[in-house]
Amino acid sequence: MTNSSKIKSIEKSLYLNKENISLVGLNDGIIGYSLFYYYHYLLTNEEESYNKMVLFLENALEKLNEKYESYKVKIEIIEIGKYLLFLIEKGLIEKSHIENHLEVLDEVILDYLYEKINERDLDSAVGLLFAASYFLERNTEKTPKIIEEIVNLIEQTKFEDTYGIYWQFKLRNAKSPKVELGLGHGVAGVITFLLQLIKCGFEKNRAESLAIKALDFLISKKREKGINLFTINAFENETLDYNNLSYGDIGIGYTLFKAGEILLNKKYKELGLEILKNAAKYKDDNQTFIKDANIIYGSSGLFSVFNFLYTKTGIEIFNESKKYWLNKTLEFGEKDKEMKWAGYQTYFNSTYDFAQLGFSQGISGIGTALISNQIENDTDFLTFFNYN
Template structure:
């Protein structure tokens, strides 16, 4: 399988070298492509054919991204400047960018953080298109200069979660109408409660409001405990939970929604808080989810990270590295092979296309990190190397 993966990686790299320019964003634009580019060049090493030319191409692309991201109208992590600035911080951590250039490229961080506060006050805690994604970017850099913002942000998040004296509740934020929806809880990673739990873990590890961060994290974990439906061979959790109603509904297997990310973050919470019961719960959920393989059970129709096979493979790859449980190794290998098998489209980038049920023809080409070949390539590189350093940007970091 390694040779097949290497062939696909080379095809992805060549496809990206000839692509038309995308918008300056991380999860669906140029920064995601540059992230794969940097990782691939590092993996192939200085002995690779055309290494010097590849490095020069990367530097030129990085320069273009740096220039085009100036004045980026969107502040968000997925589609805007917060994600691009995280990528610059990632390059600084990799010693690709020096301190001076990093400070210049990210000099608009204070404005982004001001916007995050405003979005949170409106109830928009969304990871991809709201305040938590912007704030999560701030927690990555090895600096204390953002502590005041981070503490203020978390205090507002805590207040949002405990508006009722009786229970913790964070209302789903409707991104279409830009309003919170009373009595409705989104449980997913992309737009929902499990991303809040992950944010709490990051705050706790960075010593930002650590006591309150632990309380909120454990209360969210308790909500998941009380919601789980063990009387099923399919999903244990729905996408959406209605307050004071029995949990009902079905969720896919994927990064964006469903049991996979829920189980993974609950396991991580158990590690962070040294809570064996939480680790066991996360493990139970992920073992259960590993048995769902058919398209009908998983709703997997492409190879992308968001709702496809690569995202599933990556989570199980990390769980294998954490636990050495052979169930996770087998599940990882299965979904890696499924990812390779999705490279079947003659007109697709490296043979891949993204499933878009609202699009004409349903399958579309995508270079992006979240839905396209940049992300698929990063997952395959992690599978070969055991290097997961890039996956902070999808909230799967340690």
């Protein structure tokens, strides 16, 4: 099946199964539908797609009331807030039209942020820095004070050795935190946040000093060869035999590349490209580790990030990797002969409809990735996964 026909199949399946989505957030819920239809509108320029984008956004906001229950409601609220800011930036909605909604979200997200400050949780995917990134984008009169407090915490919680500075992360085990290196739950995530502060002009001097020392530590952990050049945890030997959008070297390589651009440092940029080129060599013909097409763990995330890197750099190995993982994504779409989910079948959490339909693990994300390949390589949806 071609890229275009698969997009049509996904759109049909999403709309037929829209009642099966009960969560409101982006990764697993209704806002993920809205984001898909934003991209579908870019592809087709059809008023119907635009109306569906707005409809699902309104549905999510209406559902988010005092009666709404979810095991991760505060995370979903941050996702909604970041999506609204995304639509404002894209010129799809006027800030003045939704300012009241944003102010309500601000209060909840601020409570969550201070909760995570008290827990000293610097996780970028579900912790303090996830909430902080919302206020950085929101940029209200409260933002400078919030950012100052967060940078204070980053300074207070750092550890130091002869190479540089690092932090411990509690996601896996609160009683025995680890020094993870990755983008989502590790040192690279803290560096990425600091780089965003530098770019936006908040706490610039302190952020730059911390970022450089953390980059020195990160670089000290690089190995000479392997599918991944970095271990999962800084002071342990375990490494991964695969790459995806969430785990492995891609997030680390991109962090170094981004540091080179923002800090105007050729060494960081070249080292980042070296790591990313090595990651681009990874293939999985036998589906040993890449078992489906989803964005965060599967092939569509891989083809999207290499598409983005090729567009940005023009380096051919990124184009080759993009084509490989795009083909895998289309092949995965032939797995389910019943075609309930447009031929796709997510591997993790496959018993749940939200996983099959959602943005991070399901077909709304896969469809968005496929669309991005057809509209001048617009991969801005990757910003929701910290690839800014």
